[in-house]
Amino acid sequence: DGGITQSPKYLFRKEGQNVTLSCEQNLNHDAMYWYRQDPGQGLRLIYYSQIVNDFQKGDIAEGYSVSREKKESFPLTVTSAQKNPTAFYLCASSRYSGNTIYFGEGSWLTVV
Amino acid sequence: GIQVEQSPPDLILQEGANSTLRCNFSDSVNNLQWFHQNPWGQLINLFYIPSGTKQNGRLSATTVATERYSLLYISSSQTTDSGVYFCAVEETSGSRLTFGEGTQLTVNP
Numbered sequence: 001d002g003g004i005t006q007s008p009k010y011l012f013r014k015e016g017q018n019v020t021l022s023c024e025q026n027l028n029h030d031a032m033y034w035y036r037q038d039p040g041q042g043l044r045l046i047y048y049s050q051i052v053n054d055f056q057k058g059d060i061a062e063g064y065s066v067s068r069e070k071k072e073s074f075p076l077t078v079t080s081a082q083k084n085p086t087a088f089y090l091c092a093s094s095r096y097s098g099n100t101i102y103f104g105e106g107s108w109l110t111v112v
Numbered sequence: 113g114i115q116v117e118q119s120p121p122d123l124i125l126q127e128g129a130n131s132t133l134r135c136n137f138s139d140s141v142n143n144l145q146w147f148h149q150n151p152w153g154q155l156i157n158l159f160y161i162p163s164g165t166k167q168n169g170r171l172s173a174t175t176v177a178t179e180r181y182s183l184l185y186i187s188s189s190q191t192t193d194s195g196v197y198f199c200a201v202e203e204t205s206g207s208r209l210t211f212g213e214g215t216q217l218t219v220n221p
Contacts, residue, residue, distance in 0.1 A: 098207055101157065
């Protein structure tokens with residue numbers, strides 16, 4: 001089936017550790033995005049990529065890093081510099097920037 | 113950046129009732145999209161509607177770009193309509209979506 005796959009669904013991180021969230025899509029979309037959602041809040045953009053080997057910071061990029069080495073993959077690393085990483089992380093893609101956007105099922109990250 | 117305001121923040125309905133959700137935005141936009149987030153966190157795209165009116169079953173949406181607002185209509189609501197409804201806009205100057213804070217809808221049987 002076509003779609004966006006995020007893994008893991010649930011992740012626990014110790015303070016001071018980096019963790020990487022996976023996002024893979026088989027929709028042949030050029031644009032990919034990472035959003036963060038805190039309880040009861042809307043979505044905030046972390047990073048986005050319009051094409052392979054290129055990406056831009058969103059509104060809350062500090063403490064996060066990404067790569068876009070392949071069209072179908074856009075992993076997000078939550079570094080130890082992110083002071084409050086506990087949140088719900090959503091990956092999304094669109095055929096091109098500005099087109100209809102589709103979301104993965106999300107990953108819950110908890111710092112213990 | 114652009115501001116996106118949704119109202120009401122919370123809405124409780126009885127099954128079968130109709131409702132209207134509103135999304136106001138502070139500047140010109142390239143596009144506007146409506147989403148439904150279910151209780152498990154999954155976001156589903158409902159409409160891509162930069163202007164005009166669209167309908168999909170019991171749901172319809174209207175965007176009046178010149179007046180900077182969009183409305184989402186839900187008719188004959190069902191318990192499965194419960195969740196959070198978000199609107200998101202793309203500024204004319206950018207290529208990313210800005211989300212509103214959402215409307216939490218609860219439909220009781």
